[in-house]
Amino acid sequence: MAKIIHRSVVCKTHLLYTICWNPSAFVASFILPALMNLRRISTSRTNYIQNSSDFLREICNIVTQHYHRGRSILPLEHLAPKLSTQQAVSVVELLQRDDQGLALSFFYWTVKQPKHQLHIQLYQTMARSLVNGGLIEEAQGVLQLMIRSFSQAGKIREAVKTVFEINNEGLTLNVHTFNCVLRELCQIMESSEVAEEFYREMVANGVAPDACTYKTLIGSFSREGKLREAERHLRRMLEKGFEVDPVTYTGIINAYCRRGHMGRAFGLFEKMSQTGCAPNVITYTTLINGLCKAGKVKKAFELLEEMVKKGFMPNVYTHSTLIDGLCKKGWVEKAFRLLLKLVRSSNSKPNVYTYTTMIEAYCKIKKLRRAEMLFRRMQEQGLAPNSVTYTVLIGGHCKEGNLTQAFKLLDRMIEEGCTPSICTYNAIIDGVCRKGRLHKAYELLDECIQRGLRPDKVTYTILISRHCKQGDTNQALKLFDDMIEHGCEPDIHTYTALISGFCKVGNLEDAEKYFSEVLEKGMVPNKVTYTAMIYGHCKANQANLAIKIMDKMIENGCIPDSVTYGALIDGLCKEFKVEEACALFDGMLKRELVPCEVTYVTLINVYCTKEEFTLVLELLDKLDQKQKIRAFNNVIKKHCNEGKLDHAKMLLYKMLERDILPQHSTYDALISLCHKKGTFDVASTLLLEMAEKGYKPKEEQSQKKIHTAENVIYY
Template structure:
């Protein structure tokens, strides 16, 4: 029985026969001479119009009776258009070209991909009520699909169905269906497929297979199986190609059990798995890190006499490296060679990448040399990992050498490699910052748009050399190009200006960071706190000149106020940062910072309380304040909190009042009255 099943599986499935074109009109011998003469006149005669007039005056055949033969035999669309335009201007009604002749011209124009002329002819035929033949319209649809103009092909498909009342042939329909699936327009493809099935002769086994493959790519495997069952015996006989699509679909969905079950089922039904089938299973098991199952499948392939191709070995090696397995390069290459397979450049690239990942640059270089000796052509994926690792190791000279070798061979660096090289050169010091700038310029010339990492690397380089002015200009160029600086970018600049004592500048970048919803980290906070506490005198003395340089800073304003009110420097610094965070609706980040300051022995005070309550109210979380912030304040501390809350209230748009201020006044009613207004008494723990 199993032998019978095996034999049956080898029988090729039935397909619908290709649609038969209309029987050609008989071609009398004297027509051959006439067609040949017309083509020669169109091709060679300078006064071809007169020559055509003379030639047709000598015969009884009208232009309309011979034109389609000419269109079918010329290869130059210009010749066909010349004859069409000449015939269109003739006064004899017998010479006017009919729909059949125009359809022949349509095929010629579509074959040569002159779609502007195709559209012009279709419009003219529409105006003259000339319908293109099914064959011609099918030909045009296929040509549009082949050229990637799928939307227009779809429009013509609907025109054929809805206006001309005949569907395109199965070849055109399948081409359109396949293109829609490739563009992931599965819903549109499903509608086209359903229309194809409704019309007998417009679909075949391949149509079903295309649709099944599309559904499986979208991980809708069950619908794909149902589609096969619905068409079984109705012109569709599933073969191994169907099973391959289904198995692949299960793997893409991560359904290991069903993929394995279906693989066993197809063998039990007598279908012979192909190299592609095993490749799908091996690739799936590799992603699942089931390397023992992979070994069993390799043995099974050999037993069935199937050759294991290099793509299968590449999948295995790539998976082993990605899963962190230890790879012995020599042993791996010997294993591939001994199994009768030749490693390709992808094999070497994968191994080079793995060696670079492990920091084994010498081994990676040897692999590159070995690939070249074997006649393989290295590409950017061969060089890029080496450039990356050399940059990380600070060996920028060698990285540049590889860069030049790579570009000389016609393999320009990709964006990531450029970024790595720029970063490596910046990290190497100031003779290399210049090199980085040159490389950056070359990168822009080659129309690579530098990313955030590349810009940030340059900014870091300028900051390290004390050139904060160029760092700031690079930052502005980065924003002008439409890129959003990240936390590293802002932190580098904040750190640079803080160390230079330009604390107002640092605070402006901090507030810009918050305005752009970029969340600071511990390094950012450390730079700011240290910058404020180490530059108190500068921060206060620069107040008069600050408005001339930069926009007034919220953080600096509160820091100066707190210093003036007698707050200890670090407490004033932390509170100023807390106020900024809360004002920009980052209360959760502010609470994390509050916990950090507490762990360092700087305990929350009335200003911390006012800032956090203000922030919670801004975020619409006023009902959470009792569970989020402590309220153990005495009478005078309440008054201090109220005064700072009133100052925060001034930051709101005119006419609005923070709910925090209302809460404070309610709290004040519960403490002893007769508090003198503006009687600021700083808690002893926070006095200077």
């Protein structure tokens, strides 16, 4: 640094010395070279301007010649790389002096070139030129092209600004140009607020909205579910005397149906008829779909009858909607009969969506043979299964543990050129996780990424859930952090999996932490989330806190199910709070909830401890036959393990009275206990009763103990 400073000081000193003591040397050394350099720059600039002018003239000549010969394609490809955007603007200015058609011809060629497509000055120059020439419609066309080009590039705001600038300069833009902007705003920005702001600005600039303006606004508000605003614009449209078409009405009706507001949907349907707008097949299908989604399938069929009476023929989408509704209601066989009716119909044959709906329904009720049959049938009818069809069937096989068939379907799907989606991989990753094959799940995840697919929140949640079920919350947390790092926002299902994992391993501190995070983020905990927290506190012998969580759950409108009640009853029983557990059980029955088998067994064990066998038998008799068999055997074995032979015998006799045969292991447990207590006469009696019932013990251990008992009694 010191050397550089020294050199600089020496140079400056030398220059000062030359100027003072030798002026002629200064002129020769410094002034003359500078002047020569300026001359070279000036000459170069003159040559550039001259060359540029020649270049522009060449373009103008080509455009003029081809335009007058009536050729629409300009042979300018060889000059395109050299042409700058500013030069393109200059060519437009030059050509418009002779003929606006020439300028417009060149302009349309220029904006097809990617490097000039988003140069706003080019559009402004062309539009102003056309306005000056009195070609207003053509100017509007240029501005509409600008709007579309800029909106596709995500620069719609720049285009909007230019539109208003040109409008304020004296070019009165027509409503079609403003509607063009409005449509692009609604499609690209997907914001009804921005559209509404533009609408107000448009009115403020003296542009009178037309029917198209209102339809665009109504469509935007309907898609976003802002139905008050949509109806406000509908009223304005009617007040101004514009004709409202079925598409506009159906859009709002569909929005109401999506939100389950069927009363409002039908109210608008009636208003539609009152204003002289006749509903069409799409309107009826939309309402039928809404009713099916709301579980009101019978009403949907009633509306179908009304539709047919009025002369409207239902199409494949109408029938597919009804099939979907029947399947979601659990009436799969009725849906299948409707499908067969469609197959035989000559008017509306089932499509891929129809078959996929039925295949999914059969997969859900574990009738995979039927699902496979429909899969083959649709192909026989010339319908190619899509990604959703394959995914549904793969998911069905995975849930049933048929991984071999699931992988065959995946391979076939790829072979037939049907690209698997992230949903497809999620289904098969879930399948291998259910089998505990986490390494294979990660292999599939790598394959998925190699195909250019990004793991979504479902992918992460499946893996997090599996790690939590295995008690590996550390790896689950790593995945959770990785998920957020990759911009994938966890949802309530992800948090629930994590909370459940922490509760399972007894880490209530972290469970509480992530539960609080759920609330802070404005998420709504579901039944599974609350039940996990209740289970965690019960496991930690904090049943009182679990009760408070359940109270909060009900307060927040989340109704506990039998699993939630079961977890809390189990926790109360472990803390010997039997009265509270019984009260909760009674409350559960009043809510018409069906207790699960575990809850029954928990209470049966409690009543057994209290020796209230009348209540024990009442609870046992409430179970179905399979559950009753399991419960009797488990309770008897439990009493045997606790050494309570009298209780075990009594329950055995009650079991036999109900014509329920004990399991081999139950007899083994009883005979083993008799042997330990030395009550060989009881063992002998059991042996005789077993023989009467036609039961012969198979286990060697039981045989030895029985023979020992017989020998002791004999001697």
